[in-house]
Amino acid sequence: MRHRLAALVIATLAVLPAHADQNDARLDRLFAQLAGIRTAPEAAAIEGKITEIWSLSGSDTVDVLMARAQLAVDAQDFATGKKLLDSVAEMKPAYAQVWFRRAELLVAMDSQQEAAADLEKALDLEPRHFRALAMVGQIAEAAGDKNAALAAYRRAVTLNPMLEAIARRAGQITDDTEKKPPPT
Structure with a gap:
């Protein structure tokens, strides 16, 4: 039993990358998958993998x-x-x-x-950190810079189409901007 546990630990460590962060080669594939995802559960699974890599x-x-x-x-x-x-x-x-x-x-x-x-x-x-982009949008919006907020939100949603709250907020800003009469 003890040897089996040791073998399992060694095998697990062997498949984990020794170095992972925003430069990890797996991220390109994961971001490509995320861009094509259309369901929240699938997106959450891929987001989790991306976040895990970013965290290492x-x-x-x-x-x-x-x-x-x-x-x-x-x-x-x-x-x-x-x-x-x-x-x-x-x-x-x-x-x-x-x-x-x-x-x-x-x-x-x-x-x-x-x-x-x-x-x-x-x-x-x-540059693909969709959570950072969403936060940039929130800070810009709080500061009254709707154009910067909208740009950040759109970039975040392009990277992760399942950021539904961010997509809704971008839509609201767009609607507000279109309804507002131009300054005279």
Whole structure:
């Protein structure tokens, strides 16, 4: 029994990538699949795989710090979460997910400008990050920039057609814009 368990662990570790992040080759295939999906359950499964790949930094230390940061955020300990994410950003600045996670936290802390800067970094590293694009749209919309919000929402929905709430919001902005009379 003990040998079987050890063999299973070794086999599992062998199929897991040693390094995965926004540069993982599997993402191209997954994004192609996601673009063609028409049901929410299928989209959720592919989104989960994409998010899992994005979450693997290739560094055990970074992965542990990211997990601890998430625990802190879940416990509403934003200061600790931010310190941990700041450490990860210093250790691995080319890791898109740290910038996205930090942006999420900054929005929760009502620091939209800082969040927008972090989202820009995340999108520079992973332009297909549909969740980052959706958040850019939300921040732009809250700031009153409907054109930027609409552009971000449309890009997010192009990448992930099953972002139904984002697609609805883009439609509402489009409708509002078309109904509004031009300035005189």
